[in-house]
Amino acid sequence: MEAGVGTLARLPEGSLDLVLLVTEPTLKSADVSRRAAGIIAERKIAEVVLVANRVRDRRDLELIRSAIPHARFHVFPEDDAVTAAERDGVAVLDLEPGSPAVAASQRLASLAFGQHGAG
């Protein structure tokens, strides 16, 4: 499911298997993800993967990584195909199946289920 931090704070212990903390390279986004990680840990909601989005360079990576230094980490690069898909109101996977974001999503899917085994 896709939700904001407010929804997260209402979830009981063990209610999820995995939380993907999507974070773009801004201090505000990193701060929200850091606070969300704190809520998740305090309430023992689920395991966490820090997903760095719209990454352009090492500075972006380091900023996002610093939000939750010990979390599992996955990267989505900045991708013009995503911008084009959002402009056109279509799925980026349909618009440009070979784009970097699509490749990153395939790796994320493998990571998510690899972490928890088949099922």
Add this chain to the structure above:
Amino acid sequence: MKIALVGKGGCGKTTIAGLLARQLGRSGRQVIALDCDANPTLGISLGLGVEETDRLAGIRQALDAGDAEHAPSVAEMLERFGATAPDGVRLAIATKIDQPDPG
């Protein structure tokens, strides 16, 4: 398996959720995508199209306004407030459920 995408507004949760759901659907997994946003747009990222996504957004508005009743079960939620996207992904507008199924 239950996965939630969380983050600051505008960080890309919807785009990544759509990509992940489609990838999992393509791999043969049964996927239900729940859009908890007050202005649901996950349908677009899933490839459902603007018209169908707007239809689902209208349902959310009706629920919030009290003009429609929440679904009493997951099955009914999917039937009344959902649609099927490419790769077999079932999208539903999140609503209150009186009889949640275990897991």
